[in-house]
Amino acid sequence: MKTKYIDLIDQSFYFPQEEFTLAEDKLQFHGIDLMDLVKTYGAPLKFTYLPQISNNINRAKYWFQESIKRHNYKGDYHYCYCTKSSHFSHVLNEALKNDIHIETSSAFDIDIVKNLIKSGKLSKDNYVLCNGFKRDKYIENIAELINGSHKKCIPIIDNYEELNLLTEAIDGPFNVGIRIASEEEPKFEFYTSRLGIGYKNIVPFYNREIKGQENVNLKMLHFFINTGIRDTSYYWNELLKCLKVYIQLKKVCPTLDSLNIGGGFPIKNSLAFEYDYQYMVDEIIHQIQRACEEAGVDVPNIFTEFGSFTVGESGGAIYQVLYQKQQNDREKWNMIDSSFITTLPDSWAISKKFIMLPINRWYEDYERVLLGGLTCDSDDYYNSEQNLNAIYLPKYIKDNPLYIGFFNTGAYQESVGGFGGLQHCLIPSPKHILIDRDDHGNVVTKLFSEQQTANDFLKILGYDEQN
Structure with a gap:
């Protein structure tokens, strides 16, 4: 026995x-x-x-590079680390060995970015994507970074007031993104994410507030759902809705050239864990390429913001x-x-x-x-x-x-x-x-x-x- x-x-x-x-x-x-x-x-x-931090970063970069090559995709791929998963210096130091970029969530994140720049671990060639609900100190720190000539710092607009706050604080031209307020799974207690701007309101917001502004360029559309990247009808449906917004926006905004699909890769939580990462990446690239080709617009550069996947394992x-x-x-x-x-x-x-x-x-x-x-x-x-x-x-x-x-x-x-x-x-x-x-x-x-x-x-x- x-x-x-x-x-x-x-x-x-x-x-x-x-x-x-x-x-x-x-x-x-x-x-x-x-x-x-x-x-x-x-x-x-x-x-x-x-070493597992670098290992997972390079696994993801390989999957996207393989899919881009397989589909002859014309856009670039950029791996960002979502710092809120773990802010420790040993984590950031290891992650930044691998030619990646940073996504921030709050005012003090920018102080970490400044420290990394000062120590030479982060340069002006690294994107700094600024997510989250922004008020005084966060706006001030973002402006200080951009005014200090870090032009690859891109604040992601989360609500209607942020654009004016940023415009008042930043000297000269700067780039922005807009976050989509995705619809949640039916089991959630609410229908729409509190983060971002609703699907139907993004193009009108651009036409009303950004189009024609000399100092503001819309470069990125940001998409993320709480349940992560899963092979479910819910995920693919939300991605297609996001792509419709991207295409509508691209047709009126020639500076738009990037789609941020957020994070959400799962990590191993059991010895029986199974997840086909390469298949999911292939399908994401395929869906984006097909939607853009059918609409007659250029495919976007792809950004991801993997946090748990980067450091969890x-x-x-x-x-x-x-x-x-x-x-x-x-x-x-x-x-x-x-x-x-x-x-x-x-x-x-x-x-x-x-x-x-x-x-x-x-x-x-x-x-x-x-x-x-x-x-x-x-x-x-x-x-x-x-x-x-x-x-x-x-x-x-x-x-x-x-x-x-x-x-x-x-x-x-x-x-x-x-x-x-x-x-x-x-x-x-x-x-x-x-x-x-x-x-x-x-x-x-x-x-x-x-x-x-x-x-x-x-x-x-x-x-x-x-x-």
């Missing part, structure tokens, strides 16, 4: 996989011995595997199972040495699933368990692995510690969880490790941040100021 954890994985998934392999009974991630990481730095810990978290609580005859709770609410907030807030695997003891018997965090909140748990109805892990043994890893957690978790700030029930943020490879392919690790201490919390809360 097959009762070992490795047996369960073998009969459920194709294993090993590109990034997950075994060395004896221990899990390796991209060839990295995770138990060695635990022995060196302890648990809990978070890590970022930097570079991140991971490792916890130790501290104790097992048998709460009734069916439920066993494995208690981890941290909190899901604070360290993986998407698992709590939007029920997002990550790849979860044990780090050690793969050749031992397994059991069905629930995973609980350290806070006193009843919602601090992780209840199921993707594609399974429960969590199965090697059996808890008090004197033989079990370590578990959550993978592809690199997007949003630190910013949503409040990196370096207060945590629910004052559970400390774990230490964070950066993993890279040297010129010879050897693994190099570096401590990015220590685990929070009591003094860190006391200082934030103001107690260090009391006598």
Whole structure:
């Protein structure tokens, strides 16, 4: 009878996989011995595997280049990184090694852009696309960038007032884009995105506010839907509606030459994950080309803004199972040495699933368990692995510690969880490790941040100021 954890994985998934392999009974991630990481730095810990950022960027660039070549598409492709997915310097530094561009969302993003320009990592040849709802400080920072001769900074108009605000703040000619307020899936609580301008209002807005202005050139139409790039009738329908607007706009606006299709590539959230990226890119290029040819207009340059896809698969978290609580005859709770609410907030807030695997003891018997965090909140748990109805892990043994890893957690978790700030029930943020490879392919690790201490919390809360 097959009762070992490795047996369960073998009969459920194709294993090993590109990034997950075994060395004896221990899990390796991209060839990295995770138990060695635990022995060196302890648990809990978070890590970022930097080479995966470059790997995913170059995968996407390859798919688009292949499709452009296959279809003899006359436009160019530009890969932008959506900075709100992770603003950390190590992420931006790695991403910018790959001839990409930047998409920003708020005023302080521009301060990061200025820092990158000052350090020589970003140049005037890099596009800076400015999305989001813009008011005083954001407008001021965008204007400062453009007035400083960064002409490839393109603010994307989100509402009717932004154009006048930008015109007042910017000296001389500048380029803009317009964001389409796409219609949401029927399951949403609202019909139309709060971001952007409605389909029917874009051409009238251009004719009324932009056409004839000497200092303003419309260069880009921006399209994005919350559900991401998926092979569904909803996605293709919204894309076709976007292309109709692009064609109508192109016929009255000769400066329009770019279509930004946003982000939305999914990342791997299960060992059973399947997604044909090349097919989706081929179909997107084909749909754009066919619509433009039928309408007799030039095809646009294509921009994407991949955030989660860029950085998500570079991140991971490792916890130790501290104790097992048998709460009734069916439920066993494995208690981890941290909190899901604070360290993986998407698992709590939007029920997002990550790849979860044990780090050690793969050749031992397994059991069905629930995973609980350290806070006193009843919602601090992780209840199921993707594609399974429960969590199965090697059996808890008090004197033989079990370590578990959550993978592809690199997007949003630190910013949503409040990196370096207060945590629910004052559970400390774990230490964070950066993993890279040297010129010879050897693994190099570096401590990015220590685990929070009591003094860190006391200082934030103001107690260090009391006598």
